[in-house]
Amino acid sequence: MKVLLASPRGFCAGVNMAIESLELALASFGAPIYVYHEIVHNRYVVSHFKDRGVTFLDDIEDAPEGSTLLFSAHGVSPLIREAARRRNLTAIDATCPLVTKVHLEAIKYAKAGYTILLIGHEGHDEVIGTMGEAPEATLLVESPEDVDRLKVADEKKVAYLTQTTLSVDDANRIIDRLKQRFPHIAAPPKSDICYATSNRQEAVAKLATQADLTLVLGSQNSSNSARLAELSTECGTPAHLIDGAGDIDPAWLEGVETVLVTAGASAPETVVNECLDLLRDRYNATVEPQVIRTESVSFPLPRELRGHAAETEVTSVLTRS
Incomplete structure (x- = not known):
């Protein structure tokens, strides 16, 4: 064979950063550490951290007041950030910078009065977080057929964004249909697919x-x-x-x-x-x-951990080749 x-x-660089962040949080603060949703969508990775005292939560209210909480690579909505502040949590933001880019685009378009058409999968953690930036201005589009059913206030003031982990071909089919229906549609300066x-x-x-x-x-x-x-x-x-x-x-x-x-x-x-x-x-x-290609991208640790990184050298078995 x-x-x-x-x-x-x-x-990828975002996953590496998130995992290194969780390793460093464990080394710096000790267990228990809480993570809002899975750190990344991988059963092996999640089990590895559960065995070391990490608790993954689907409801932020389950994080004990004053505890240490890490936001996963998929990002969270402003409502979750506010809930973390209200519960006096030490929040560490391990959101992938490429996801943060999409959040900032959503904020920009919403402030400018656009209807945002977010191409993605309903229920995905990343989609929930992005839609949370401008819930009243955002509509989810999952297929070319969805485009025909869209109802927007002003067809000349629409913009599209995409979930970062989509099929390139599937996303392009939806984008082509959006451009047919909305010739004036605004697009991100660079593709959102990572x-x-x-x-x-x-x-x-x-x-x-x-x-x-x-x-x-x-x-x-x-x-x-x-x-x-x-x-x-x-x-x-x-x-x-x-x-x-x-x-x-x-x-x-x-x-x-x-x-x-x-x-x-x-x-x-x-x-x-x-x-x-x-x-x-x-x-x-x-x-x-x-x-097929070589990659050399890397992302810095969350600012909440950079001081600890200087004091603690951490390597993870998960990020070794």
Whole structure:
């Protein structure tokens, strides 16, 4: 068996920053640490931190008054920030800067009197946070068909934004339809879909046709990971989204000569390596790295932690290659 190992894959700069932030918070303040929603959408990462005294909350009122709370990489709405202040929480903002960019765009357009058309998935943590910046001015668009049903106050004063982890192709189909219906629609100066999402999708699009099967490391609630599996399928190569090597069904690999292995932006390299080890041990697989693009992006730690970073050197097993 031959394994095509896609690169780039796995953690993006925003996920690296969020995980390093949580590691540093644990080292600086000790457990318990609370996180509003999952730090990233990955079962392995969440379990790792739960074992070390981190509690993940879906209701901020469950955070004890005066405790330390970290906002996840997906961002939160102003209402959640206000609730944290009201409860006297030590809040650490680990929102990905690329998500923050979308929040600031939403604020700008709302102040200018625009109706904001947010392209994204209903219920996703990132979408909830972005819509919370301007709830009365924002409408969610999930498909080209949704565009035809939109009702706006002024068709010459609309703007679109997107969730950062969408399928590039799906988003473009919706954007094309929006431009047809609203010729004057305003757009962000630069695409909201993050570089890591685009790069990982590009790698799958270029490599999937060379494989008989694609294995995507990532959790079911990870939007960007799910898109990779869908993209491979659209390219004609069956794909499975798995949390780790233990999810691999031997039946999938019967008669398979070439496997493409990649990972969503919230999946650690640890689970990739475990998957590769299984393929080597059971199928005598040879691994061929396939570098489509190189990435060198990094984001600074939240300002609430920068002083602690100077005093405490922290490395995480999750961010090691």
